[in-house]
Amino acid sequence: MNPHRHGPALGLCAALLAAALLGLSCSSLPTIVPDLARRPAQPVPLAGAHGPLSAAQSKAILQRLQSSGPPTDIFSRHLAVEEALVGSPLVAGNAVRLLQDGPATYRAMLKAIAGARDHINMETYILDDDEVGRQFAQALMARQAQGVQVNLMRDSVGTFGTPAAFFQRLSDAGVQVLEFNPVNPLTAREGWQWNRRNHRKLLIVDGHTAFLGGINISSVYSSGSFGKSKKIDPDATLAWRDTDLLVQGPVVAELQKLFLDAWRNQQGPVLLERTYFPPLRAVGTQVVRAIGSSPEEAFSLIYATLLSAIGSAETSVQITNAYFVPDPQLLAALVDAAARGVAVTLILPSRTDSWLVLQAGRSHYRHLLRAGVKIYERRGVVLHSKTALVDGVWATVGSTNLDWRSFLHNHELNAVMLGTEFGQQLQAMFERDLAASDAIELEAWERRGPALRLQEWFGRLWEYWL
Numbered sequence: 001m002n003p004h005r006h007g008p009a010l011g012l013c014a015a016l017l018a019a020a021l022l023g024l025s026c027s028s029l030p031t032i033v034p035d036l037a038r039r040p041a042q043p044v045p046l047a048g049a050h051g052p053l054s055a056a057q058s059k060a061i062l063q064r065l066q067s068s069g070p071p072t073d074i075f076s077r078h079l080a081v082e083e084a085l086v087g088s089p090l091v092a093g094n095a096v097r098l099l100q101d102g103p104a105t106y107r108a109m110l111k112a113i114a115g116a117r118d119h120i121n122m123e124t125y126i127l128d129d130d131e132v133g134r135q136f137a138q139a140l141m142a143r144q145a146q147g148v149q150v151n152l153m154r155d156s157v158g159t160f161g162t163p164a165a166f167f168q169r170l171s172d173a174g175v176q177v178l179e180f181n182p183v184n185p186l187t188a189r190e191g192w193q194w195n196r197r198n199h200r201k202l203l204i205v206d207g208h209t210a211f212l213g214g215i216n217i218s219s220v221y222s223s224g225s226f227g228k229s230k231k232i233d234p235d236a237t238l239a240w241r242d243t244d245l246l247v248q249g250p251v252v253a254e255l256q257k258l259f260l261d262a263w264r265n266q267q268g269p270v271l272l273e274r275t276y277f278p279p280l281r282a283v284g285t286q287v288v289r290a291i292g293s294s295p296e297e298a299f300s301l302i303y304a305t306l307l308s309a310i311g312s313a314e315t316s317v318q319i320t321n322a323y324f325v326p327d328p329q330l331l332a333a334l335v336d337a338a339a340r341g342v343a344v345t346l347i348l349p350s351r352t353d354s355w356l357v358l359q360a361g362r363s364h365y366r367h368l369l370r371a372g373v374k375i376y377e378r379r380g381v382v383l384h385s386k387t388a389l390v391d392g393v394w395a396t397v398g399s400t401n402l403d404w405r406s407f408l409h410n411h412e413l414n415a416v417m418l419g420t421e422f423g424q425q426l427q428a429m430f431e432r433d434l435a436a437s438d439a440i441e442l443e444a445w446e447r448r449g450p451a452l453r454l455q456e457w458f459g460r461l462w463e464y465w466l
Contacts, residue, residue: 044079047089049250049282061092061287065393065419070315072391075418078312082289082305082416090289093282094249096417098397098425099213102221105244106132112205112246113139119149119274121259123202123413125158125399126216129166136217137166141173149272150175153263155198156182158216178268180411189267196295199399199406200413201244202259207278210252212413213244213397214322214386238351241381243320243429245397245415247288250280254290258413265296289416293400300407302400302414307333309390313342316391318430320347322384323354324361325403325463331364338372347433350377357403359459362452369442376437386414389430392423404464 046058053061066075079090099105113120113136120143127133144150152170156179159167167177180198182188203211215221221240247255256276263271293300310317310333317337324346326334338344346368352358365375386402389395398414400406417423 044083044090046287047091047250049093049280052089053092062418065287069393069420069423070391072314072393073312074309074391074394078308078394081308081312085304085308086289086291086301088254088290088292090287090418091249091251091254092287093284094247094251094286094288095284096286096288096415096422097246098422098429099211099244099246100429101242102132102215102240105211105213105215105242106135106221108246109203109211110135110139112203112209112211113143116143116148116205118206118278119151119276120206121151121202121204121256121276123153123198123200123259123262124217125155125197125199125201126218127152127154127159127162127166128216128218129162130219132219132222133162133166133217137170140175141170144174149274151178151263151268151271152176153178153180153198153259153266153268155180156184157194157197158199176269176271178263178266180262180266195409197405197410198262199410200258200262200292201399202255202413204252204256204259207256207276208248208252208280210247210255211244212247212255212399212415213242214384214399215242215244220382239381241378241383241385241433243385243387243397247415249283249286249288251288251290251415253277253280255413258290258292262292262411285419286422287418291396291398291414291416293406293410293412293414295409295411300400300412302396302398302412303330303407305416306330306388306396309388309394309396310334310337313337313390315342316389317342317344318347318389318427319345319402320378320383320385320387320430320433321402322349322352322386323357323401323403323406324348324364325357325401326361326364327404327407330402331367334368334373335371343374344372345374345376345434347376347378347383347430347437349383350379350438351382353382356459356462359455360463361459363456363460363463365440365445366442369440369445375440376434377440378433378437380436385433387426387430389423389426392427393419395423395426397426 043055046053046061062075140150152175171177181196183194185192201213201215291302293302334344386400387397395417396414400412400414406412
């Protein structure tokens with residue numbers, strides 16, 4: 001079983017069962033975002049290390065961010081919508097470091113774990129019993145032995161192939177391990193729905209340092225994605241290209257709230273008293289919003305705010321995403337942006353761990369290319385990043401894929417960063433990936449053979465359930 005995409009066996013069975021029971025087509029899917037035409041008139045408030053900032057302070061920060069970048073509606077139009085949709089505050093005074101690929105991310109995470117003094121809260125989709133997984137387990141148990149309380153939430157499907165003994169060793173060492181929505185209904189808690197998964201990746205150390213993004217805990221990430229030697233087996237030896245964030249500052253408290261809420265909602269054991277919310281001070285200049293989505297909500301908060309950001313774009317939309325299976329609303333947002341002169345560029349995988357997802361995404365290429373959207377496929381790696389940059393000043397990095405599963409069925413976590421300071425970092429990373437990608441040209445795409453078209457058609461049939 002390959003848990004990175006729910007496993008082919010589980011995924012296909014679910015798709016067949018859903019199709020048989022529901023008989024739905026893509027055209028009958030519900031609208032999953034609210035009316036984004038609404039534009040609240042009130043100013044957008046910001047928070048700081050000591051709570052809400054005054055209206056004048058908030059306005060001054062946003063004006064500074066806006067003046068440093070190109071003209072855009074993101075600040076004057078989109079942020080009010082985002083505030084109304086999401087509810088979590090924009091928080092000033094943070095330091096955000098962009099982490100690329102597994103080796104660099106794991107080094108930073110393990111260093112933070114080794115320095116923990118009070119608690120470690122960790123939430124992950126995949127935690128494999130391999131060299132990397134065992135390294136993390138040992139690091140967590142070592143801190144637990146030193147009196148640091150470790151609380152670990154792992155998704156049941158994502159860790160389906162990890163032996164129970166692996167987690168039992170953690171539990172025996174004092175780590176509190178919570179299985180999110182167990183696959184086995186006999187061990188599940190009330191409200192069991194096997195298709196609802198926790199796809200978030202979050203590590204919080206001592207309440208002041210956090211890591212989030214797309215990187216799971218697995219040896220598939222052991223090599224970087226820009227190395228000189230590349231092998232061609234996508235299932236075993238290709239490097240995985242992914243992106244994470246290291247965040248410090250007041251916004252870590254918002255990420256901590258999301259972890260603790262998820263733990264309580266899963267009816268986890270009572271957490272031992274620790275300083276989960278230490279006093280936090282401003283450590284940088286980054287303005288950050290933490291956004292958590294869950295299927296218990298009326299719509300995906302991350303998806304809704306992304307649609308609004310694309311709808312407000314004036315110069316550019318740059319998206320890198322591992323699993324691109326857009327619904328009609330996302331397609332329309334991308335096409336509409338290109339029609340009004342926005343440079344819309346997508347970097348998508350050329351090799352993947354899910355053949356069906358790849359083909360379902362490619363089935364939309366013709367429509368997008370004809371609309372003027374530029375599409376590139378990253379070569380030589382398994383692309384797993386989930387990032388977006390709008391007008392160079394609104395950026396998001398997290399766990400959310402651009403597919404039905406992330407929008408409807410998964411618990412996801414993203415961070416939004418404002419301003420050119422972080423935007424330039426993400427822009428540089430995007431350009432580096434672009435240089436390692438192949439352009440998909442409309443004329444050549446129109447000439448692809450019937451066998452490829454058949455594969456795309458077949459993938460499209462299952463896009464809702466992938």
